[in-house]
C-alpha cells in the first residue's frame with residue numbers, strides 16, 4: 001500500500017478549511033501506487049484526491065507538474081485538475097509533506113488489457129503531446145539516460161542476488177544504448193515536447209471500454225515524443241508471461257498516428273527508445289526491490305518483468321518489423 005505518511009484528523013481539517021470545497025467527511029488511504037501517498041478525500045460537496053508527495057518527486061518541481069495538469073485540463077484533456085485554495089494556491093504543506101488536492105477522475109484502470117485499450121491509449125498520448133505544445137516551461141527528464149548509470153551503480157553490490165548476471169546484462173545494454181540514443185553523434189534529434197513518462201495501465205482510466213482519463217503526471221518531462229510511446233509499448237504490449245503482443249503494439253501505434261503521425265526518424269529510433277525504456281523501469285524497480293524494507297507498507301514491483309522486455313527489444317532490428 002502506498003501511504004507513507006499518516007495525516008492527523010485535526011491537521012486534515014485545518015488544511016481542507018483553507019479550500020472552498022466543503023467540509024471533510026472521510027479521508028481514506030489508497031492502497032495502489034508506489035510513489036506518493038494518495039487519499040480519497042470525500043467532502044460535503046464532492047470527491048477529491050489528496051496527494052502527499054514522497055520519494056522521487058523534487059518539491060521544487062511540483063509547480064511545473066501541477067501547471068502542466070492545469071494546462072492540459074484547460075485544453076480538454078481528461079486528467080486531474082489541481083484545486084486552488086482560497087488564496088489561489090494549488091500547492092500546500094500537510095503532515096510535513098508537500099501536498100495538493102486534485103479533482104477525482106471517474107473510471108478504473110484495465111486489469112485485463114485488450115487490443116482496443118492500446119489503440120485508445122496511443123490516441124490519448126498523441127493528444128497529450130499535441131495539447132502540451134503551448135506549455136513552454138521545460139522539465140529535464142530526471143529518469144532519462146543520464147540517470148541510469150548512477151542508478152545502476154547504486155544496485156551494483158547486491159543486484160545479482162535478484163538474478164545472476166543481471167548487472168552485467170544491464171551494463172551491456174547501457175553500452176549499446178549510449179551511442180545509439182537520438183541526438184548522439186550522427187543520430188538525428190527527434191520531435192520533442194511534454195511527455196507523460198509513466199503511461200502504464202494503472203495510470204489510464206476507462207469507463208465501459210472508453211478511455212475516461214489519464215492520471216499521475218509526476219514523471220512528466222520534456223523529452224522525445226517517441227520515447228513516451230516506447231514506454232507504453234513496454235508497459236502495455238506484453239502479456240503476463242512477458243511475451244510481446246504485436247497486435248497490441250500495432251494498435252497503439254495506429255491510435256497514436258490517428259492524431260500525430262510519426263516521422264521516419266522516430267520510427268527508426270523506436271527499438272533503441274524501447275530498449276532504453278525497459279532499462280529505465282528495470283532499474284527503478286530493481287532499486288526499489290533492493291531497498292524496500294520487508295515490513296514496508298508498499299509492495300515493490302518485479303524488476304525481472306523488465307529484463308524480459310529488455311531482451312526482446314535488444315533483438316529487434318530497426319525499423320521494428322511489426323509496425
Ligand SMILES: Nc1ncnc2c1ncn2[C@@H]1O[C@H](COP(=O)(O)OP(=O)(O)OP(=O)(O)O)[C@@H](O)[C@H]1O
Nearest residue numbers: 030032033034035036038049080103104105215216
Ligand atoms: N485523480 C484521481 N482520480 C481518481 N483516482 C485517483 C486519482 N489519482 C489517483 N487515484 C487513485 O490512486 C491510485 C494511485 O495513484 P497514482 O498512480 O497517482 O499513485 P503513485 O503512487 O504515483 O503510483 P505509481 O506507482 O503509478 O507512480 C490510482 O491507481 C487510483 O486508484
Ligand SMILES: N[C@@H](CCO)C(=O)O
Nearest residue numbers: 035198200281285301
Ligand atoms: N510505473 C512504474 C512505477 C511508478 O514509477 C512501474 O511500474 O515500474
